[in-house]
Amino acid sequence: MEYRRRELLGASAAGIAAAVGGCLGLGDDQSEGSIAGEELALATTTSTEATGLLDELNAAFEERFGTRVAANAQGTGQAIESARNGNADVILVHARSREDEFMQEGYGVNRRDLMFNDFVIVGPSDDPAGASDAEGAVAAFDAIASAEAAFVSRGDESGTHTKELVIWEEAGIEPGGEWYQELGQGMGETLTHANEAGAYTLADRGTYLSRDDIDLEILVQGPIEGGPELLANPYGIMAVNPEIHSNVNYQLAIAYIGFVTSPDGQEVIEDFTANGEQLFYPEALSENPNFQQYVPEGWQPDSSDE
Template identity: 35%
Template sequence: MFPAFLKRTYSARSSSLLTMACAFLLALGVAVPAHADSKTLKMATTTSTYHSGLLDYLLPEFKKDTGYEVQLLVTGSGKALKMGEMGDVDIVLTHSPKAEKAFLDAQFGIDPHSVMYNDFIIVGPKNNPAKLSNDDNAVQGLTKIAKSQSTFISRGDDSGTHKKELSLWQSANVSHNWSNYRSIGQGMGPTLNMSSELQGYTLTDRGTWLAYQEKLDLAIWLQGDPAFFNRYQIIRVNPARYEGLNVEGAKALSQWIIGERAQTLINQFQVKGQKLFTADAKTSN
């Protein structure tokens, strides 16, 4: 039996208490029930879809259309997929292609669909100590940051953004072990805040940047490289592996978010007048 507060129904931003409680229980090795009732389903998702405000915008429309309430567990993609592996959620929305492939290959997940894409950017101090140029690609920019030993703040949390950062260092053939490289094990918001406080560079999704930028003493230095492409995929947790999943609710969300109405809403979503995501629904397998 779980405490009453774990059974409450949340929408979008009001899910933070549930998120922290479930994460704490999972850390202790305690299984969390996948859903409270047939009209409630649990989705593990990334901080970028949450902090950008996209899910606050989409999920009330999903509830209007289907009657289903979604409880969000907001974390990095790696931890979100781990919740799926444990059968603690009904569905995941993530942006970590290699980890998603492993999740599907191990038959923890089924029915993958690409939902949308956006992009990553590299932001940093306005005085630009690494002397980045707007003409630099990702590899050139990261090489300059490393050679100058400028402060770089890494999420270090096994998220999709963290995995992308590591892959970019690998592509640049650069070791990220200098003293001013700091891996903090935090989400995107805290990482941006620390980058601003310490005047360091960091890799961020554009949506979270737009949500936070007015509070930050940072500027965009690298963007537009195809290497910064960032696709999001929705995957149902495999009901053949776990009892008690809200199979119908997960199906409803998966089909709704790749449907014409949701895809139009995604394309219309803006923050500060800028479009953040491009709808891209298709079966990904």
């Protein structure tokens, strides 16, 4: 479902300054440039919604600024496409290669690292393919394909699906056949289907841990529990460029980014749990900030300018 975009005036310099000042706790007055009463269009991933974290973050933001967040949770690919079409003010996603493409095309500005968890390979406890005995994610996928054991893919161009395709590529396998099923659904639906079918799947740890109604077990851990870095799952947030889409509420987008990357927003992320487990780990605050978060991976300055 796409947003019905409202016509908005471009943010004034005074408005942007007021929004950023509010994010930093520099004032809560309703002076010129106040964002109270406005609505933020947020395109995000299904994992933030399915775990319940999105409700916690948005409630804290709405209480602080007196605004409403209209969130549309989709796979990362769909969320980015919504923003590319001007149907979002800000996006919160987890596929760095897709984020980089969005930024390089000029659609995104002010990208920030927000949080991380990791991916895990889950499956039935009897593990017919022996995935748990394999050394790493690539070997586990190879074992599943070799055994033609049932595997359920999200198949929706989400961040999880993107990562899954990377693993298959590293394994030198093009999955297909009766054992491999693409759903075109979110993480929650994929876990439910895999559970019912006794199949393997790749899941983000947060969504998996938030479910207490499935029997699937983690067979290959991600880096949080000592597994391979290939299964790392970082989340980024960025505003949609108002120079591309004049209807974007850039002032409100910057306020939201400022809040969720502030100590208050990062505390919400750190304290959020489900079934007694921490689902996400804050990453916006660091004694040694990572410059690379602001630009596409691998970007280097033009040596001809030196």
